[in-house]
Amino acid sequence: MACEAWRNKLDAYADGELAAAETAELGAHLRQCASCAADVLERVQLKRSIAAAGNHYAASAQLREKVGRSMGVAPQRDRLRWWNLVAAPAALVLIILFAANFYADREKARQERVYSELADLHVATLASVNPVDVLSTDRHTVKPWFEGKIPFTFNLPELAGTDFTLVGGRVAYLEQAPGAQLIYRSRKHQISVFIFQDRGGSAARRDSGPASALSFSMESWSKNGLRYFVVGDVGRDDLAALSKFLRDAV
Amino acid sequence: MTVPDQRAPGVKFEDLALPLFDQLYNFARWLAQDTSEAEDLVQETYVKALRGFSGFQAGTNFRAWMFRILRNSFLTSRSGLKATVSLEEDETGAVASSAPTPETMLIDLADRDAVREALTELPAAAREILLLCEVEEMSYEEIAQVLAIPIGTVMSRLHRARKALRLWLLDKIKGGPHGV
Numbered sequence: 001m002a003c004e005a006w007r008n009k010l011d012a013y014a015d016g017e018l019a020a021a022e023t024a025e026l027g028a029h030l031r032q033c034a035s036c037a038a039d040v041l042e043r044v045q046l047k048r049s050i051a052a053a054g055n056h057y058a059a060s061a062q063l064r065e066k067v068g069r070s071m072g073v074a075p076q077r078d079r080l081r082w083w084n085l086v087a088a089p090a091a092l093v094l095i096i097l098f099a100a101n102f103y104a105d106r107e108k109a110r111q112e113r114v115y116s117e118l119a120d121l122h123v124a125t126l127a128s129v130n131p132v133d134v135l136s137t138d139r140h141t142v143k144p145w146f147e148g149k150i151p152f153t154f155n156l157p158e159l160a161g162t163d164f165t166l167v168g169g170r171v172a173y174l175e176q177a178p179g180a181q182l183i184y185r186s187r188k189h190q191i192s193v194f195i196f197q198d199r200g201g202s203a204a205r206r207d208s209g210p211a212s213a214l215s216f217s218m219e220s221w222s223k224n225g226l227r228y229f230v231v232g233d234v235g236r237d238d239l240a241a242l243s244k245f246l247r248d249a250v
Numbered sequence: 251m252t253v254p255d256q257r258a259p260g261v262k263f264e265d266l267a268l269p270l271f272d273q274l275y276n277f278a279r280w281l282a283q284d285t286s287e288a289e290d291l292v293q294e295t296y297v298k299a300l301r302g303f304s305g306f307q308a309g310t311n312f313r314a315w316m317f318r319i320l321r322n323s324f325l326t327s328r329s330g331l332k333a334t335v336s337l338e339e340d341e342t343g344a345v346a347s348s349a350p351t352p353e354t355m356l357i358d359l360a361d362r363d364a365v366r367e368a369l370t371e372l373p374a375a376a377r378e379i380l381l382l383c384e385v386e387e388m389s390y391e392e393i394a395q396v397l398a399i400p401i402g403t404v405m406s407r408l409h410r411a412r413k414a415l416r417l418w419l420l421d422k423i424k425g426g427p428h429g430v
Contacts, residue, residue, distance in 0.1 A: 011405070011408065011409060011412070012390075012405070015383065015390070015408075017389065017390050043412075046412060046415070046416070047383075047384050048384075049361075049362065049365045050365060050369065050380050050381075050384040050385070050415070051384040051385050051387070052362050052365075053362045053363075053365035053366040053369060054276070054280065054366075054369055054380065054381050054384060054385035055276060055385050056276065056279075056280075056366060057275060057276045057279035057280070057288070058272065058275070058276075059271065059272065059275035059289070059292065060289070063275070063289045063292065063293070064271060066293065067268075067271060067292060067293060067296050068264075068268065070293065070296060070297060070300075071263065071264040071267070071268065071296065071300065072264070
């Protein structure tokens, strides 16, 4: 077949639209006809060039998501992002609330535990045959006795002429830390004064006015890095009076 | 790329339609020559197609169907109406011979920017059929379905479009300021 007969079919050939028989026949012709082969080559090049140039625009991610959503198909990424927006802060708030609550609960429980532990110590001391290890009404005897037994020193008030009398002292432990326990007498009642190093931050060691635990009165404060607890079965006024003397001790 | 022609039972619309997203957008962007209009077209296409999916005939070409919906949406859009005249122009006629002349051999077909510019400048009818044939690699049959024209018209329109593109590139070489 002459070239002219094929001319009109070169496009279809390049487009792959010729029937198998014709394709084979034209293929045979192209191997012998440089002119037609060059023509086909040019057409194929043009096709490739248009394909490369025409595949040019990419849709935005937003449009892709929008269309996906309208199909009821939420892209995985989109779903994640949605969750992140809502769930992450919500989870954070929950964690903070939980932590704060947990912390408050724990601190409250700890404070109660500390108070009841101190009350136990107080009662145990009263019940003991030898309630004190240093028996002296003289603060200048009692205070030096603690030297080397506890890792701090403290001042005790002069109580001559008051309702309170120093009975003596012993080493006490609270939360695995050593401290001083001083026993005072007020009329028939005995009062324990606990002095520990104030490790700070904890509610157990927070200041408290006259408080009651297990029907004992209790008062606590911090001074010069020391945490004072006053525990006794005296009235609150007496407890407050003794507390004042101790606070003012220099 | 293969697109299932037959709708198997249980095949979901989105499974067929979403893989066509990139192609549809590219085509829409070329037709509309505008980003936001193209985005509207694509969305409209998916909404219309989803609505009409129950009426989609099994055995017909799904991709051609989607492109046809997109094109029809474009034709009824504002900028599409302007292009309608040139698109719907009756173009019958024998496929003319177009042996490459020594001049056409000078065209740098690898110059992608020039070809892209030519595609932008060509009449809409030429642009769309070239995109469907070369970019989407559709068969004449598929193109005929998208454009709703006989296969003979596909061939003549394609021939004319290629000729127009060659001439545009040739003019650029001859007189354009960016000539090679």
